[in-house]
Amino acid sequence: MQKNIDLPARYAQPRLLGIDEHSHRKGKKDFLLILTDLDRGIIVDLLLNSKRY
Numbered sequence: 001m002q003k004n005i006d007l008p009a010r011y012a013q014p015r016l017l018g019i020d021e022h023s024h025r026k027g028k029k030d031f032l033l034i035l036t037d038l039d040r041g042i043i044v045d046l047l048l049n050s051k052r053y
Contacts, residue, residue, distance in 0.1 A: 011044065011045075013037065013040075014037040014038070014039065014040075014044060015039055016037070016038035016039055017035060017036070017037065017038065017044070018034075018035070018036035018037075018038045019033065019034070019035060019036075020033075020034045020036065021033055021034070022034060032046055032047065032048060033046070033047040034046055035047070
């Protein structure tokens with residue numbers, strides 16, 4: 001799958017980047033950080049185990 005995704009090109013394209021945080025497991029302080037290309041409406045990346053504070 002890594003061969004199919006050209007990450008440098010994918011990160012170079014977004015002009016407007018949306019950042020959202022989603023609770024992965026309620027009450028456990030585990031969060032997903034979601035990076036979205038707002039122009040194309042696609043998810044650029046998901047960062048797992050992003051801990052708040």
